[in-house]
Amino acid sequence: MEEKELKNVKLLAAKVRRDVLSMLQHRGYGHVGGSLSLVEAYAVLYGKQLRYDASNPHWDERDRVVLSKGHAGPVMYSTLAECGFFPKEWLNTLNDGGTRLPSHTDRLKTPGVDATTGSLGQGTSEAVGIAQALAVKGSKNYTYLFVGDGELNEGQCWEAFQYLAAKKLSRCIVLIDDNKKQLDGTTDEVMYNFDLAKKMESFGFKTQVVNGQDVEAIDAAIDVAKQNAETANCIVLDTIKGAGVPYFEQAVSNHSMKWNNDEINKATDEAIAKLDEEIERGEA
Template sequence: MEKEMLGKLERLAAEIRINSIEAIRKVGAGHIGGSLSIADLLAVLYGKQMKFDPKNPQWEDRDRLVLSKGHAGPALYSTLSAVGFFDKSWLGTLNEGGTKLPSHPDRTKTPGVDATTGSLGQGTSVAAGLATGLKMQQKDNYVYLIVGDGELNEGQCWEAFQYIAHFKLNNCIVIIDENKKQLDGTTQDILNPFDIEAKMQAFGFATQKVKGDDLVAIDEAINASKTVTDQAVCIVLDSIKGQGVPFFEEMEANHSVKFDNADIQKATDEALEVLRTKERG
């Protein structure tokens, strides 16, 4: 990756984090942990890999993104705003009555959202259906499916993965955000996922595992996935809940954070200042 492109993606990732945190803080609480853990991934997808047109959100030749872990909607909204689908001012309406940015993505409300998600597991089937339709139309567009590791508790994920693998839907790039925490604790304590990479390989996927904050490695993994012609593909992100912001990374209960005391507000202000420095390059 050229230095100029890497700098662009680093700034985009910082912007996604800043806007996600500010939008959630305005509401007073929200899913910061899982939003921040996919900020780098979203920067690579929307900053380099995906085909889309902000002026024509329903462009037929666009790539599709299915955020199956729909509680990370703030990160997706921040990304869509950053690349021009709607004005940044919308982010201040997150989860308000009548908003176009509900807590979980809704394709009927938000420009750039391709799938309504949030009931965990269902996005996997939606992505499988989208990929099947594109294959039937002999189109070369990609579907990017982002799944949470806690979400893998849902059996529907594994039904969809079996389908994707059986039909060798290599146009559906499955990306599992392994940030190792879910609502009630660590994934290992709640329902041990064991080795997700090995599981996906056993299901028939060509699987890669990369650091979730390594923009270059994520980009290279996507490129490699696109060279696979006779097998389903999966990328496992070795990420951290609250990734990119040490204060939130170190917070024990960081799945959903409440901004309900002065210490959290002060630490958040300090974290945002660091991110703004990165955003300015």
């Protein structure tokens, strides 16, 4: 990644993280942990790797993005807003009655959302269907599938992965958000995943494991995946739930939180102020 690209991607990540915090604080509750853990991956995609036209969200030649862990909608909404898919003012309508930004992503409501998700596991099959359809059409575009580590408790995910690998749909890149926590506790406590990289390899995927908060590492992994047309591709993102804000990283129950006390609001205000300073420096 060139220096200018790196600067722009890091700046986008700071803006997306700031927006996630701001919109959830405004709403008063929401899925903060798993949204923050994907900030860097979304910044790399929309800041460098993804083919899209914000003025034409249904452009036929676009790459597709499926957020199977649909509850992390805030990270997608923040990214889409920053990239010009819709006005940033929409962010403060999260979960309002009649909003275009529902709790879980909905392709019929939000410009730039390619798949309606939320029932965990089903987004994997949607992404496979999209990838298969693009392959039948002879399209060279990519489909990016984001799936949570806790979500992998769902058997549907593994059926979808088996199909991807069997059909060698190399242009569907699976990105696993391995943030090690889910709704009811750690993934080890709830349903031990064993070694995700080895499991994906055993299914027939070329698998890479990278630091999911390192934009250069994510970018390089996507480049490697794009060069592999022989097998299905998987990138395991080694992430931190609540990444980028110590208060949320350290919170025991950080899957979904409520902004109902002085402590969480103070931590959020401080984090937003720090990010605003970072953004101002980056734009100077």
